[in-house]
Amino acid sequence: ALQEGEESELLTRPKFRAYIKGRKEQAMREELYKKIAVEPVRLDSAEVAQALQLAGLVYDVEFYTIKKDEIARELQERLSSSPDSAARVFDAIHPGRPAPKKTIQFKDPEHPAIHQALYSKKNAPGTIVGPLKLQENEHLILKINKASYSPALSETEMLDRKRFVKERLTERKSNELWNQFTAELLRGKDIRFVPQTTITLAQRYAESNAPNAGENNLDLKELEEKRTYLDLNTLSDNDVLLQAPFFEIDDKVWTVREFRELLLSHPLVFRKPEIVPDEYLEQFKLAIADLVRDYYITKEAYKQSIDASEPVKRNVEMWRDSYLAKFHREKYLKTLVQSDGFDESRMRGAYTYIDEYVDSLQNELGDIIEINYQELQKIELTRVDMFSIKQFVPYPLVVPGFPQLCVDDKLDYGRIRN
Numbered sequence: 001a002l003q004e005g006e007e008s009e010l011l012t013r014p015k016f017r018a019y020i021k022g023r024k025e026q027a028m029r030e031e032l033y034k035k036i037a038v039e040p041v042r043l044d045s046a047e048v049a050q051a052l053q054l055a056g057l058v059y060d061v062e063f064y065t066i067k068k069d070e071i072a073r074e075l076q077e078r079l080s081s082s083p084d085s086a087a088r089v090f091d092a093i094h095p096g097r098p099a100p101k102k103t104i105q106f107k108d109p110e111h112p113a114i115h116q117a118l119y120s121k122k123n124a125p126g127t128i129v130g131p132l133k134l135q136e137n138e139h140l141i142l143k144i145n146k147a148s149y150s151p152a153l154s155e156t157e158m159l160d161r162k163r164f165v166k167e168r169l170t171e172r173k174s175n176e177l178w179n180q181f182t183a184e185l186l187r188g189k190d191i192r193f194v195p196q197t198t199i200t201l202a203q204r205y206a207e208s209n210a211p212n213a214g215e216n217n218l219d220l221k222e223l224e225e226k227r228t229y230l231d232l233n234t235l236s237d238n239d240v241l242l243q244a245p246f247f248e249i250d251d252k253v254w255t256v257r258e259f260r261e262l263l264l265s266h267p268l269v270f271r272k273p274e275i276v277p278d279e280y281l282e283q284f285k286l287a288i289a290d291l292v293r294d295y296y297i298t299k300e301a302y303k304q305s306i307d308a309s310e311p312v313k314r315n316v317e318m319w320r321d322s323y324l325a326k327f328h329r330e331k332y333l334k335t336l337v338q339s340d341g342f343d344e345s346r347m348r349g350a351y352t353y354i355d356e357y358v359d360s361l362q363n364e365l366g367d368i369i370e371i372n373y374q375e376l377q378k379i380e381l382t383r384v385d386m387f388s389i390k391q392f393v394p395y396p397l398v399v400p401g402f403p404q405l406c407v408d409d410k411l412d413y414g415r416i417r418n
Contacts, residue, residue, distance in 0.1 A: 004328035011324075015264070020320055026395050027315040028301040029294060035306070037178035041170050051165045054119050055106040061129075062099035064090075072131040079128060086128040099143070105150070106176040107164050112175065114140065115168060123147060135271050136286060137279065147344040179404065185296055189377035191249045191289055192400050192418050197256065200241065202284040205268075209227035249292060259288075266291055267394045294394075322400035329405055332357060350407070358406040366413030373416050 012015055018247075066072045104110060106119055113132040123129060123144045137224035152158040154391050244255040268287045275283050306312060336342060336353055346352060388398040 001324040001328070002368070003361055004324045004331075008324055008327065010327045011320075014039075016265035016323070020316060022267075023319045023395055024307065024312060024316045025265060025294075025298045025301070026393060027312045028306045029297050031306050031309055031311055032297065032301040032304065033174075033178055035304075036181050037174040038170065040177065042171045043166060043169055043173075047169065048165060051119070051169055052162060054122065055161050055165050056149045056151055057106065057119065057122060058148045058150050059118055059123065059144055060101065060148075061104060062101050062143045063098055064093050064141050066093075066131055066141060067137055069137055069139070072133070072141075075131055075141065087126060087143065088143065090128050093141070097209045101145075106161070106168075112141075112172065114142075116172065117142075119168075138272070138281070148306070182293065182297065185300060186293060189250045189296070191247050191292055193247045193285060193288075194245050197241075197244045197246045198285065199281065201246070201256065202281050205284065206280055247288070247292075262291060262295065266294060269392055269394055271392070293296060319400060325405060329354065352406070355406040355408055358408060359385065362413040367415060369414040370417050372413040376411075 004010070031040050053061055066075065075089065075093070082089070090099075104114075104118060106115075110118075111132075111134050113134060117123075117129050117132055125144050127144045128141065129144065131139040132141070133139050152161050219359045242255065242260070244256050246256050246259050247254050268291060269284055270287045271290070274284060301307065333354070347354075389396040390398060
């Protein structure tokens, strides 16, 4: 990345610049979330103790997934009007078809709504829980078959359980604070779609992209991410559709052209991975509403100078350097192949041209690289490969793929941080 430098052709490409901008703004929203919703949380010791008592509960449940909001509302009304017949209502959801069964523990990564319902109090066998809204047109209703208690049998188990309790309580309170913040930020901002433009764009999107799938590349294959984005680059700059009004919010009318500018740095993210045709238009509008929500959150993050924070700057540098390094490697390989005396067989040997080149760069640039060996020694490696992603964000990969630039695995360059 250092050898490629600040004058790299890659840094001039509009798509790459938009990608890095999108990466930066996603990191800004995450840092704003920490500032607004995580850092202010203070856990009460009595609250932690009460949650710790409930954390040992283990539930054996039956459940049904409900795919329509209307059916969930109807079920809720029936359960509210006749609580004594709740079990019969549950059994009548799919008569003749046994309900799926599951065992749920406190540490399981269940949806927050499920966790809140099961572990804010003890639920007796026979209790019907829900319907719980998981997302648009998706609800869950549970029947408690058995509630047992699993005590922590060792000090390690107790410490782990206490850690899980604090994480869950912090998550719950953080979500409440964040929802309050975003509700205030978006107060009075109603989005109004232009019907014909919306239908036209939804059809175009459905024909060319699957929700939360599709690979966006930058002329190379630099971005190894599965991303959702609406490719409107097929529209010429003179296409009348680009001038069409798309939606209005906060007294501003957004044209298709302005919407396309947003998409360059914020691909659409659907709330559901699989969408049936009759709900596609509604899910398309919800994805746009989420994009607009993020637009206002990002504006607030800029207002609070979150873009200048060290975590955001490091995140941007990490992604930019990763792609600069791969770009330079590919550029060097192309030059190498075209040079006189190139020996293709050497590229399959134990010490290739690339290994030799990287060694030369380490000798040339090693002194301006600083490595914190003390922190490095604290990392405990395992034999388990890990691949981390985030859900429901424009850019799901947490970190770039490890840069396999050469076979050399020695850390024999760089200054040691004191």
